Amino acid sequence: xxxxxxxxxxxxxxxxxxxxxxxxxxxxxxxxxxxxxxxxxxxxxxxxxxxxxxxxxxxxxxxxxxxxxxxxxxxxxxxxxxxxxxxxxxxxxxxxxxxxxxxxxxxxxxxxxxxxxxxxxxxxxxxxxxxxxxxxxxxxxxxxxxxxxxxxxxxxxxxxxxxxxxxxxxxxxxxxxxxxxxxxxxxxxxxxxxxxxxxxxxxxxxxxxxxxxxxxxxxxxxxxxx
Numbered sequence: 001x002x003x004x005x006x007x008x009x010x011x012x013x014x015x016x017x018x019x020x021x022x023x024x025x026x027x028x029x030x031x032x033x034x035x036x037x038x039x040x041x042x043x044x045x046x047x048x049x050x051x052x053x054x055x056x057x058x059x060x061x062x063x064x065x066x067x068x069x070x071x072x073x074x075x076x077x078x079x080x081x082x083x084x085x086x087x088x089x090x091x092x093x094x095x096x097x098x099x100x101x102x103x104x105x106x107x108x109x110x111x112x113x114x115x116x117x118x119x120x121x122x123x124x125x126x127x128x129x130x131x132x133x134x135x136x137x138x139x140x141x142x143x144x145x146x147x148x149x150x151x152x153x154x155x156x157x158x159x160x161x162x163x164x165x166x167x168x169x170x171x172x173x174x175x176x177x178x179x180x181x182x183x184x185x186x187x188x189x190x191x192x193x194x195x196x197x198x199x200x201x202x203x204x205x206x207x208x209x210x211x212x213x214x215x216x217x218x219x220x221x222x223x224x225x226x
Contacts, residue, residue: 001026001142001173002047006056009042016042018197020056026141029164029174029187033210034194040177043194044069044144047175060142065093068140070148074131078120082111082130085119089134097137105133108163110156124151136163143167145176149184161187185211 007020016039024030032040045051046058048069060067077085086102097105106112109129114122119130128151135143143164149157157180165187168174175192178184185191191208193201201208 001028001061002175003059003061004047004056005059007043007046007053007058008055009039009046009051010054015197017046017194020199022192022199022202024173024175024190026061026173027168027171028189029168029176030190030192031181031184031188031205032175032177032192032194033181038194039197040194041071041146044146044175044177045071048144062141065138066141067144068135068138068142069144069146070131070135071146072150074127076119076122076127076130079118081116081118082106082122082133083115085130086134086137090137093138095137102137105137106130108136109133109159125153125156128152129156132160132163136167139170139172140167141172143172143174145174147177147179149178149180157183 002024004020004022008018009016020043032044034040042051046053048067049058050069077088080088083099083102083106086105090097103112103115106115109132111126111129111133114126119127122130128148132148148160152160161184164174176184185205188205190203191201191205191210192199193208193210
């Protein structure tokens, strides 16, 4: 579904990523992890086609309309209602979803009661859920998520994980930058770890060396986040 060969990216004289090689199969969920500034968001944007690599190639096994990207910015139109935002986005994709289908997407993220409310008054969490409804409406074959849990409460996080798991079960390939590694790692098939401008690990989540660092010491609670 996604193949990167020798991908490198520079901003001016600064090399951000170099020699990235990876392959992601359909129906696989990979967590993309690494310290702040490692280039995770840049790599996701390269995968989405929002940035062009300075070297190497990015090949996607799906049409542009079958790819969905959820980044830090929600790109909501504050003067439009939740329902109007979904209809507008669908139009950009050439979609012809009925109002009933749009309402069903809002219901999946718990926003059906706010269908006619202008998005400009939404909280950060509500805006993120509306952005997620846009992604779910596309039923993408390749889903790229950059910290999708931002602003979500515990109930909404449970919904997010359930919806992503359902897409993965239908064959969607998912790459997920997580801000809650403890909560999201149990879902993952693979881990992609960025450090020193390249991938230092790309393999099964069960074998990722970083798992051991997440285990709390005796008498303590919690774990590492990323």
